[in-house]
Amino acid sequence: MTHPLADRFDGTAEILAEIAARTPDTRDYHRETHRTIDAYHPKRLRVVVTDVIGETATSKTFRIAAADSAPLPPFLxxxxxxxxxxxxxxxxAISSSPARLDHYDLTVRRVPGGRISNLLIDTVEVGHHLTTTGPMGTFHHNPLFHGDDVVFLAGGSGVAPALSMIRDIVDNELARGFHLVYGSRSADDIIFRDELDAIAAAHPNIRVDYVIAEPNPGWHGPTGFLTAETxxxxxxxxxxxxVYVCGPQALYPYALQQLTSLGQRRRRIRFEANGAPADPTAQPHWPAGLDATEEVTVTVGATSFRTPRNRPLLDALEDQGIRPEAACRSGECSLCRVRVCKGEVHHAEEARLRLSDSRFGYTHSCVAYPLTDVEVEI
Structure with missing residues (x-):
């Protein structure tokens, strides 16, 4: 049978003959593509703790490496x-430098009453294996929009991503200006102080200032909170x-108020996602007069259970062994989205819902609170 192009283009027969003579390409490009993607964006990483570094009386850094000794995925x-x-x-947050992919450093500060921070600090030792996601998140420098001179307001362990950014500047000899203003309860609780001081002394484009809320008699630097005046x-x-902001939840609305009072535009302020609201009832759209501690019924398929209104839906599901995919637990990444088939939930202000979510009944379960009996689909 004559090929339909044979009479339309000169040399068609020769080209078709060459194609027919070639060795068929039987490679599985679909699998190869996914293998490449998984190397840079793995869903899960199996890691081992190679070092535990005591930073302060309330914080530790856990150095982790791939359990198979392979390089870890790159990150920003x-x-x-x-x-x-x-x-x-x-x-x-990863506190180590993106230039080093033989390990990640995860710096954890003890939270009074905190379930996971205390568990990690009190029980995890060298040799322990952990499971993590690959690197993720949008709280990183964008050279096109953020410019080459930035300010970072940190509180407590919120200095972890700041140190990673500083190490990135140093290791890659970037010309970026970086001014860290680091608020801490006491001078003894400043994480990475020696390294920060050494870097600032050696690199004129990096400046570090500390603000101590409860200074001891020997402290001579700025004191109090990160006010507009400070x-x-x-x-x-x-x-x-x-301006980047990272720290305890209470820092965020406070920093926003102080910065905007100085005329800083909201779109020039970036907040790191940092958990569900401590008190959802304090948000202005929480229904007035509704008892936050009263229990409602959550139904998932054939499973039903009771949970208080002020407990995040994701936490309530995990309590029952139902574990949707999750990552940021702050309403940003959307991995924990579930569909609310019946009932009503409170969407916290932190939820970065898509325009279509309200139309089709989806919510980010990490920052959603069941106001009535609800049925959800995962």
């Missing part, structure tokens, strides 16, 4: 991995530089 300074432990998971005194004029 400021990103995190989600650690799976004790039937749940928590995200922790920011102005240390940073001078913000000049619309990009």
């Amino acid at each position: 300074a400021g990103q995190y991995v989600n650690v799976f432990i004790d039937g749940t998971s928590r995200p922790f 920011i102005t005194a240390l940073v001078d004029e913000l000049r619309d530089r990009m």
